Every structure is written in structure tokens, then in C-alpha cells.
Amino acid sequence: MSNTKKAMDGGKWITVSTVISTLFQFVQVAVLARLLSPADFGLVGVSNLIIAFFQVFANLGFSNSIIYKQESDRNVLSTLYYLNLTVGVVIFILIHLTAPYIISFYHEPRLAQVLNLSSYYFLIAYFGQIYMFLLEKELKFKSVAIIDITGTVMGSIVTVTLAFNDYHELSLIIGALVMQSVKSVLQITFGLRFFMPRLFFNINNIKEHLRFGIYNMGDGFLGYIQSNTDNIFLGGMLGVKMLGYYTIAYQLCVFPIMKLNPIILQVAYPILAKMKENTADLKKSYLKILDFISYCNLPLLAGLFITADGVVPLIYGPGWEQTTDLIRIFVFVGIFICLSHPLYTIAFTKGKPNLLFYLNLGTLIVKVPLVYVFGTYWGVTGIAIAFLLTTFLNMIVNFGMVHYLIGDFIGDFSRNIAKPILFCLLMVGLISLYRLFIGESGLMNVLAEIGIGGAAYLLLTLTYKLSYAELNAYRQGIL
Template identity: 65%
Template sequence: MSHKQQAISGGKWMSMSTAISTLFQFGQVAVLARLLEPSVFGIVSVSTLLIAFFSIFANLGFSNSIIYKQEEDRLVLSTIYLLNMALGLVIGVVVYFCWPLVVGYYKEPRLEQVIKLSSLYFIVVYVGQIYLFLLQKELQFKSVASIDITGTIVGSSVTILLAYTGYAELSLIYGQLAQQGAKSILQIIYGAKFFSPTLKFDLNLIKEHLQFGLYNVGDGIVGFIQANSDNILVGGMLGVKQLGYYTLASQLAVFPISRLSPIVLQVAYPILARFKGDTNELKKSYLTILDLLSYVNLPLLAGLFITADSVVPLFYGPGWEPTILLIRIFVFVSIFTFLSNPLFTLAFSKGKPKLLFFLNIITLIIKIPLVYLFAQQWGVVGIALAFLLATLANLLINFRIVKLLIGSFLSEFSQNIIKPIVFCLLMTGAIMLYKSYAPTINAVNTIAEISLGALIYVGLTFRYKYSLAELKTLSKAA
């Protein structure tokens, strides 16, 4: 199977996984928004931040180094596996005992039990994680997709059931643990044919992996602070209720893009790593990735921007109106973010993860003062605006780094992106016209708005970008 066919096949399976998982996630949020108050989402958001931060240390960037080096040595992999397990256990203990600091900062007693339960995540996740890395290295995306779908179904089912029975914020934590537990079991089952660990532990064997991972950890820490400083300050300065509004807005506008973009990147990186020395091939692949992400993401974000005032009352229910403006700001955050994401494939394919580290350092220096100052002036909306400006700065610097890696590309990029932008403008114009004649917010009009926008965008894409015959050819190649 050629690299193109592998990419198409991988993209097909990861697209299916993401579509199903995203639908379940949105269905879960729609149900929970009617069962739980905004402060509950803020509390769980704190737990999610804590898990994301400590995961940086336990991973040590081994996923990227295993793929980059195409590692197959059983003793090396066993050492990495045992080290990950030990780090996961240590970090779980640290998280468990850090609850007084978290409760003190957010001034929210309900966080104690949430943090203690969250500590179990690190014991569960690292049991099967190395098998996931190996499945990705071997381009076993059908297995990766099956694991992700099963985990999402299990997690969403447990969460909703417990929320109905009165577990409040704990329902989301138990749901996360159930989801990751199911995924870890399946990762071992699917990945066992590629690796069976031994009790061999020798750090000398993984020196190169540790060196490769050093910038990953540094980049992870800085990247976490850069990406989540707004969430941290919202909760600390404005309380968990405002953090709940902020979290729900982010989930609707940013979460789909954070799920869709990695489909392409997750499939592309293991393949590009195999011809990392060919700059021309990397440039073509980078532009192809940007083109695909633009055609997929822009219509979703443009549609969300224009229909936010209709979608929020129907999707979240009454009481969530403060999220509408936040969602519209986050739409532009998502646009700048998905355009920035493909640098990941270039940096790691070129063996230069330190570039991502420096990029995040610069963005952090820009973002934190903006977040603090804007919060003082405009509260939670100000923090969202600060996030927007910092993300724009990140994109501009990102494109400069890309130019250093693969040469000039903006002319080709501009020619590619103009079509989806025009299609989106026509789509949003039609929806605005429809809304002017049908201003009432109800399910029928909202579905009509979404359907109208989809028909226009898809029709224009088939007419001026991809024909049905080309799509059938790609489908057969998969």
C-alpha cells in the first residue's frame, strides 16, 4: 500500500472515530447541561486541567520519539514502559495530596473529592499507553479508531447514568475513569502482537529517547500554561461558575476542531517521519494538510458563528446565554489554532521539537499579561479576547517558522484558502438572509439554517473543488 493509500485509509478510520466520538461528546454535554449547574462544569474543568498538566511529565514525549525513531527494540520499549508506569504511579500520588492547594486557590470545597478521584487516572492510563504509540507507528488506525469509539461510548454512558442518579460533578470523573479504563484494556489487546514487556530496566538504553523527550516536556509545560492560562485565571479570578460558562463555550467552538485536526495530523506524522529528509515532499504535504483542514473546519466554524444564538438555547437549554458571545470569539481562536497545528508534523518530522518549545514561550509571554489586563477590564469576555489575540500572534510566528523549515509557502497557501473562505461567506450570507425572514428561535428554524448552510457549502465544494468521481476514487483507494 502506498503512502497516499495509507494516509487515505488512516484518515477514513480516524474520521469515523472522531465523528462518532464527537457526536457522543456533544450528546453528553447536551444532556448534562440540563442536569447540572454551570459551576459543576467549572469544577470538572479544574480536574481536567490538573490531569493535562501532570500528563506532560508522565509521557516524557515518548510517543513522538518512538514514532520518529521507528523503535522496535523490545528491551528499549520495556524500559520506556516500566518508566512510564513508575512515573504514572508517582504522579498519581502527587495529585492525590495536592488537593488542599487546588481547593485553596479556587475556594471551592467540592474540588477535594474530585481531585482525589482524578489521581486514579494516571494509574489507569499508562498501563496501555505504549501499545497505542506502537499502533500509531505501525499505522494501525482501524484499531486506534475502534479503541477510541469504544472508550467514548463507555465513558458517556457511565457519565450520563451517574448524573441522572445524583452524582453531580463526580459523574464526570467516574465517566473519565471508565472511558480510559476501557481504552487501556483494548490498547493492550490490540497492541500485544507488537510488544510484550520484560522486567528489563536500563536507562542507558533510552538515552536518545530521553534527550528527544526533553524538549517535549519543556514544550509541554510551556504549552500547557500558554494554552490554559485563561482557564486557570477565569476560575481563580472570577469563580467556578464563570469558568463553567467559559468551558462550555470552548467545548462547543474549540472542541470539534481539537478533534478534527488531529485526524489529519495523527495520520500524517507517522507517514512523514518515514521520509523526513525530503523537504519538497514535506512542503507539499504541509500545504495539502492546510488545504484539507481549511475545507473541513472553516464551514463548521462559520456556521457556528452565525447560528450560535439559535444553537445555544436549543443545545444547552435555558440559562446558558452568556456563552453566545464567548462562542463567537472562540470561533476565531479555533481558526487560528487549526492553521497553526500542522507545524507539529514539520517540527517532529525534521527532528526539531525545540521549535515548538520556543514558539510556546513567546506566545506565553504575550498571552499572560493580556489575559490579566483584559480580565480586569471586561471579565470573562476580556479573557476570551486576550486568548484570541495571543492565538493570532502564535499563528504569525508559526508561519515564520514554517518558512524556515520548508521555504516560501504563503503564495500557494493563499491560493488554496481563498475558495473555502468565499464559500463560507456565501453560506453565512444565505443563513443571515433566512434569519431575517424567520427570526423566531426554534428547532425547525435552527435545523433549516444548518441545512441551508451545509447544502450551499457542499454544493460549491463539489462544483469548484472536488467532484463526486474524485471522492469515489479516494474512497476506493482507502
């Protein structure tokens, strides 16, 4: 099977996985918003911050180096495997040692049990992690999809069941642990044919992976700090309740972006890694990735911007109206993030993870003072605006790095993105007219607005973007 065919097949399976997983998690949040308080979501948000922080160090940047080097040496993989397990145990211990300081910072005693349970993630996840990297390296995306779907479904069922039985914030933590346990078991089951660990450990064998991972891990650390500065400051300055509002708004706008983009990026990286010396082809692929991401993400975000005040009470119920203004800010954050994502694929393909490190370092230097000042004067809205400004600046520098790696692309990119932007403006205009002359509240009006917007964007795309030959090619690739 050719790489192109593998990419199409992989894209099909990752799409199925993403749609199902996103649907289950979306329904889960909608149900939990009616059962849990904003403070409960804030507590889990703090726990997620801690887990995400330690995840930066947990795989030591090996995920991308294994794919980049197309690693298959059993001794090397065994050393990486045991090193990962060791790091997981160390992180488990560190979370318990630092928990009192975290609880003191947020002034929230309930965090003790949340952090204690969350720490077990690192005793579970890294038994199967290396097998996931190998499945992606071998382009076994059907297996990846089955693992993701099964874990998400089981985790969501457990989470909602516990929430109905008054486990409050712990329902989210336990559900996440169940999800990761299922995934780890399946990762090992599907991946054992590619790698069986042997009793071998030699740090000298993985020096190249360590060198690759240093910048990768450094970039991850800085990326974590600059991406979560707003959450860290917000929880400490304004409390976990406001963090709960902020988290829900962020999830509604940015969570779909973080789920949709990997449909193509997760498939693209192993393919691009096999043609890393051909800059011309990389440039064409980068532009295609941007084009695809633009057409998928922009209409969703534009539609959410215009319908936010009707969508929020329908999805989350009463008491979450305060998230509406935050959502409209995060819509633009989501746009800048989705356009910035493809750099990561190009940087790893070209063996330049150091660029990502410098990008996140610069963004962090700008973001920290902005978040502190804006948060001090304008509260949660100010923090969201600070996040918006730094995300925009990050995207501008991001494009400059892409230019350095693959050459000039702005002209082609500008011509490509003009159509989806215009289609979105027309879509928003039609929805605005409906809201003005017919109505904007209630289930039927919201559904009508979604239908009008979706139909308008689809019709414009089919008329002015996709030819019959392209549609037929996509159809044949998917079937």
C-alpha cells in the same frame, strides 16, 4: 500496501472513530447541561486542568520519539514502559500532596473529592499508553479507532447514568475513569503482538529518547501554561461558575477542531516520518493538510458564528445564554488554532521539537499579562479576547517557523484558502438573509439555517473545488 494506501485506510478508520466519539461526547454534554449547573462544569474544568498539567510529564515526550525513531528494540521499549509506570505513580502521589493548595486557590471545598478521584487516571492510563504509540507507529488505525470508539461509548453511558442519579460533577470524573480503563485494556489487547515487556530496565538505553523528549516535554509544559492561562486565571479571579460558562463555550467551538484535525494529523505523522529527508514532498503534504483542514473546519465555525444565539438554547437548554458572545469570539480562536496545528507534524518530522518549545514560550510571555489585564477590566469576555489575540500572534509566528522548515509556502497557501473563505462568506450571507426575512429562533429555523448553509457550502465546493476525478479517487480510497 503502499504508504498512500495505508494513509487512506487509516484516515477512513480515524474518521469513523472521530465522528462516533464526537457525536457521543456532544450528546453527553448536551444532556449534562440540563442536569448539571455551570458550577459543576467549572469544578470538572479545574480537575481537567490538573490532569492535563500532569499529563505533560507523564509520557516524558516518548510518544513522538517512538514514532520518529521507528523504535522496535524490546529492551528500549521495556525501559520506557517501566519508566512511564513509575512516573504515573509519582504523579498520583503529587496530586494528593498538592490538593490542599489547589482547593485553597479556588476556594472550593468540593474540589477535594474531585481531585482525589481524578488522580486515579494516572494509575490506569499508563499501563496501555505505550501500546497506543506502537499501534500508530505500525499504522494500525483500525485498532486505534475500535479502542477510541469503545472507550468513548462506555464512558458516555456511565457518565449520563450517574448524572441522572444525582452524582453531579462526580459523574463526569467517574465516567472519564471508566473510559480510560476500557481504553487501557484494549490497548494492551491489540498491542501485545508488537511488544511484550521483559524484566529489563537500563536508563542508558533510552538516552536518545530522553534527549528528544526534553524539548517535547518542555514544549508540552509551556503549551499547557499558555493554552490554559485563561482558565487558571478565570477560575481564580471569577469563580468556578464563570469557568463553567467559559468551558462550555470553548468546548462547542474548539472541541470539534481538536477532534477533526487528528483525522489527518494522526495519520499523517507516521507517514511523513518515513520521508523526513524529502523537503519538497513535505511541503506538498503540508499544503494538502492545510487545504483539507480549511475545507473541513471553516464552514463549521462560520455556521456556528451566525447561528450561535439559536443553537445554544436548543443544545444546552435555558440558563446558558451567557455563552453566546463567548462562542462568537472562540470561533476565530478555532480558526487560528486549526491553521496552526500542522506545524507540529512538520516539526516532529524534521526532528525540531525545540521550535515548538520556543513558540509556546513566546506565546506564554505575551498571553499571561494580556489575560490578567483584560480579565481585570472586562471579566470573562476580556479573557476570551486576550486568548483570541495571543492565538492570532501564535499563528503568525507558527507560519514563520514552517517557512524556516520547508521553504516559502504563503503564496500557495493564500491561493488555496481563498476559496473556502469566500464560500463561508457566501454561506453566512445566505443564512443572514433567511434570518432577516423568515426567522431565527426555534428548532425548525435553526435546522433550516444549518441545511441552507451546509447545502450552499457543499454546492460551491463541488462546483469550484473538487473535480469528478478527485471525487472518484477519494471514493475508491475510502471503499
